[in-house]
Each structure stands twice: as C-alpha cells, then as structure tokens.
Amino acid sequence: MPRITLPDGKVLEFPQAVTGQKIAETIGPGLAKRAIGVKIDGTEILDLARPLANDCTVKIITAKDDDPDALFLLRHSAAHVLAEAVCALYPGTRLAYGPPVDEGFFYDLKTPAPISEADFPAIEAKMQEIIAANRPFLRCEYTPAEGLQRTAGDIYKTDNAERALAKGSSNLSFYVTGTPGQDWEDLCMGPHVPSTGWLKASKVMAVAGAYWHGDQNSDQLTRIYGTCFADEKALKAHLNRLEESKRRNHRKLGKEMDLFHIEEDNPGQVFWHPRGWSIYVALQDYMRQKQRLSGYVEVHTPSVMARSLWETSGHWDKYRENMFTTESEKRDFAIKPMNCPGHLLIFKQGLKSYRDLPMRIAEFGSCCRNEASGALHGIMRVRGFVQDDGHILCTDAQVESEVAGFCRMLTEVYADFGFGIDRIAVKLATRPAQRIGDDATWDRTEKALGDAVVAAGLKYTLSPGEGAFYGPKLEFTLVDAIGRGWQCGTIQLDPNLPGKDRFDATYVAEDGSRKNCVMLHRATLGSLERFIGILIEHFEGKFPLWLAPEQVRMLPISDDQLPYARQIRDRLVAAGMRATIDEKPDMLGAKVREARLARVNYFAVVGGKELEAGAVALQNQAGEKLGTLSVDDFVAKMLTEIAEKRLPASMTGAKG
C-alpha cells in the first residue's frame, strides 16, 4: 500500500503498486497527458509505466525544455530512435552504447560501411518515420541467463550486460519500440519516454570516431551525435546558439581581424601579427602587475634544459613523449614543457630560511609540448605557448592561506574580463587510486584547498579521484558570454617535486633543522594563447578598450584635415594608446563602415567644423554617436576608460 508524496507535500495512498501514469491521472488529466516519466525520491528517473510498490516521493516529469530530467529522458529515447533508424538503413549495424550528454546524445555503433554527413537526411527521415508511428517504448525484463542469451554473439552488448550484472543488477532489461519479437529492441536499463511520438524535435548533428570504452587499443566505433528537445522552438534556439559559436570562432575572427596565423608547414605554433601581439602584450603587462602586487617575484628560466634535470624532475620518464628533445655533443636536451623544475633550481640557489617562505615565483614561461596532431585546435590547443605560470614554495602550514590568496587574486583578475563570481565554476580534484602519501595528509590537504576556495567567496564541486598522484588540485572554469565553459586557472599541491627524491628543496626551520618545502603549481589565465582565444570568442572580437588592438581610428573627411588628424593621433600614441588614421580618399560612410567592421573601439571624425573648433566627432564600434568633444576631453575620456578597464555594459559579469 504505497504512500506517494508529491513535491507540494500532498500524500496519495494507493491500495497496491501504482504506475507514474496512474499517479499523474489521479492528480489531473492535463498532467497525465504531458507526463513522460517520474523522478523517485529526487534521484532515480523511471518510466511512467513502471509500478511503484514502496512509499516514496514522486515528481511527475513533463516534456519541458528547462527541466534537465525531461531532456535526459527525451535524449536517451531519441538515441534509441537514431540507433533503430541506422539499423534499419544499414543492416549489419551493431550497437555499442548510446547515452544522453550535455547538449544531446550520441550512439556508438559499428556500421558495415562508413557513415558521413551525406547519410544524415536519410537517417533523419527514418527517425521521423519512427517518431510519426508513435510506437511505445516497452520495457522487457529477463533473468541474467535469458538476457545474456539474447545478447549472445554481440560482444558490445554482452559486455554491457556483464557490466550491468557486475554492478548488481538482478535482471537484464531490454526496450522494444513497439511489439516485442517484432520491432527493434536494445539492451538498456532505461528510462524512456512512453512512446516515440514525444521525440519530434530531434536532429542528427555530427558523426565522429570513438573508441570502445574510450580505449585507444580497442575497437574504433562510429559515434553519431544528435540532439532532442521538448519542442521545435527549443531545438531552433539550440541551433541558433551553435551558429553564434561559429560567428565567434577565434580562428575566423583572428583572420578577419589580422591577429595571428599558423603556418601549414609548422602546425601548432602561433605567428602573432602586430594587432594580435598588442593584445598579448597588454594581457601580459596586466598579469605582471597583478602578480607583482600579490607578492610574486618574476624570473626567467632556460627553454632548453639537459636530460639530467628532466630525470630529476621525473619528466624524462613520465612525460617524454610530450617533449621535444634534441642533442648537442652527445648530450640529450629537452625543450621545457613546464617551468616547475627551473623554478625549483632558482629556489635552491643559496640557503633559504623559513623567513623566506612563502616564496612566490612567477614566469611567463614559454613551453613546448608535442601534442598529438589531432588534438591541435586553433590557438586554443597548440604545441608552443606561454603560461602565466607560478610556483609557491612554502610550508605545510602556509598552504591554506596561500591557496586562499591565489583564489582572491584569481577572482579579481577574472572580474576584470567580465567573469564575475557567478561565472566561475571551481572543481576540487581529490585523491586518485594510484597515489603517494598517507590518507591523513590527503584528508588535511583536500580540506585546506576546499576551505581556501570558500574563504575567497567561491563555491566548489568535487571531482573525486581526479587529483594528481602527489596531491589535490583546484580547477577554475570560466563561463563565457554564450554559456560555454573554459577551464583556465588551476592550483595544485605538490610535496613530491620539492621532496627528497626529486629536487630536495629545503629551508632552515625555526629550530635550525632542514625541512623540505611543499610547492603549489598555479596559473590564472593558463596559456596566454588559449586565454586570448577564449577572450576573442567571449567578446566576439569586440575587446574592451584597454585590450583592444586598435583603440581609436581618426577619420578625416578630406585631405585638408589630415595634418590635424595626425596631430591628434600622435598625441594619443604619446599617451600610450593604439591609434591610427584612415588616410584613404574614401567617403566618410566607407571609412565608418570599415572601422566598424574592423572592430575599432572609437572612431573620431574630423572635418572642417572639428578642425575649426579643435574638436572631434566621436562614434563607437556599436554605432552610437557620442557627440563632439574637445581634443582634451576626448583624450581624457579614452585614458579614463582604459584605466578603469571598463567593459561593455552587456559584459559586466552577470549571467545573461
């Protein structure tokens, strides 16, 4: 006699086991019509047709685009419809694995022939056919023996079944779309929507390779991505967001704005053009200043270091295939992939006292990593890059306050780019299975990192088992203007590298004994290349004035005003600004158009009237006319905006 508690606290009693469908009908016919599943006790999602025998709380899930549970159900079910369509079109297809993911779902399949985008229309047509037939999703349960018999001969599904049983399932469930024994079925734990008719707003998105269980040495499968929403409107909005991402693509804007290029013969390394480099320099100057004010000392260490040093650090053993190596006079060298060994070598020069700690060492360290060719991605993922790297050498007791200090600096920095607290997601990666150090130390250090995050006014979520083998770490993800996440900052505790077996970085403690320090690896922006890529997409190329490659363009109306325009340009440049003149004989309309398309922040029109008055007529990139200003006021206005690092009104940090 189950007692069903509803979200509003109301309790329904039923004489025997009851389905979600029945509960929905009891509440009201309108709800029953829109119901697609139930959520039990706030955790487990079940089919509407599953009988509930025990007391529980039940949320009826309806097909809504703002409910993650509804999207989960719709997408999981849409994955089945996709797989069924592919099986129907390409006989011999074998199924591997088809879960919902963040933006939709995928299904990994082994197809008899390669699938390409050209196949999408046929697949979508078949899916719509299955959807139009509105066949029910029927759950069929079998004993383990019966179930394994049904998957016999199919290595992927047998493997899935065995895993399910190993995890403690007492039976194996299959889902049939339609009539058992007649229609398509798939081993699946569920849950699903009641019938295929709910899946009208589905779309096949992409095809890609994937490994069985993500294992490179295992079978290569075909992964087909799709998405599904509760209605067409949300699907359309999703497709628009993808278009928006394309419009903001840093490779496209980088070319359009003449910021950088990558040579085809030299993959993974960036050639920064003057305009791109000005952003780079502005960013680096900014971080240099921030770090100086946060008690860092800046250093510079060699790009190429001897094998023996990489052996001490452990990189020669563990990181070799990611390093570019070279040799000279029969000695091996490697281009540095990280800056930590160099910083430890600087620390080790001379005798350090506990009074010298914490020592915060920063470097804009130019690193090279031999990334797999397929991993390269514009300037976001390259083989040569510069990190705003830093290492804090300190005592155990100083870890928490150092991490808190870092978090404070990081939130200040991110806020200057428009990433307020609500746009920063923090993950605490905790002890992995393979690790060094005792549990008491892990307990203490994980807590220290977590407390430090909270002390900086941030919240965090746990990433269990994702820490390094030597210590826990924090990862900071920024949420950009269109809601995408980018992991940038990190701070990681490392007692290993400064330890006795590695660089043996010691200090003289209060009691005169020698003790090893611990080290915090940390970066705020991550790689400057990648961070600029993120900023290009975040700002859609419309940088705030302090970062912009071309802050002001003078637009003389005719050649008569050229000397005057040059005078103003020279004054702006002398004040440290990036200002140019459009000296072409074009008409003003054309000059304005070009300046706007080039994403110049401000353009100052000077014609006869302005020359006469010693003024400029100002307009900004957005096309707003800002009136006529005296040259003095104009320069002051620009310098103020730069000094304040002012952001566009739409980018001040709150989520849009």
Add this chain to the structure above:
RNA sequence: GCCGAUGUAGCUCAGUGGUAGAGCAACGCUUUCGUAAAGCGUAGGUCGUGGGUUCGAGUCCCACCAUCGGCUCCA
C-alpha cells in the same frame, strides 16, 4: 595518433573529364566627399603536395601534409 569530412586568387566561394571564374580586398586613374560600401580600369592561380589512370585531370584513383568535427589527451 585514431575515425569522418574538407583543401580553387589575400578573403568568401562557384566550377560533375575538354581554354581556371565571381564578389570583396589590392593596385592605377578620376572623385575630396559629414557617419555602414563613389566610378572606371588593371593585375592576381603549378586548383594543399607527390604519384597514377586518361588523348586530356581542379574534377577519377592512391599516398602524404594541413585544417575542421569528434575520440584520446590537455593549458
């Protein structure tokens, strides 16, 4: 590295085995103009690279390189 797709002028793109094209940009001349495109003209290409098939290849086949979307990895 693996799977799939793509690669034609500086850029965006057309070109289904028969003389390599357009728009924009560039350059020249004319125009000196008031807030998103003045007019006319000129030049620009070993069609990613290398092989092959063919009387003939941008187009068909093979290999390689790079890029894009994923996988793996990661800042």
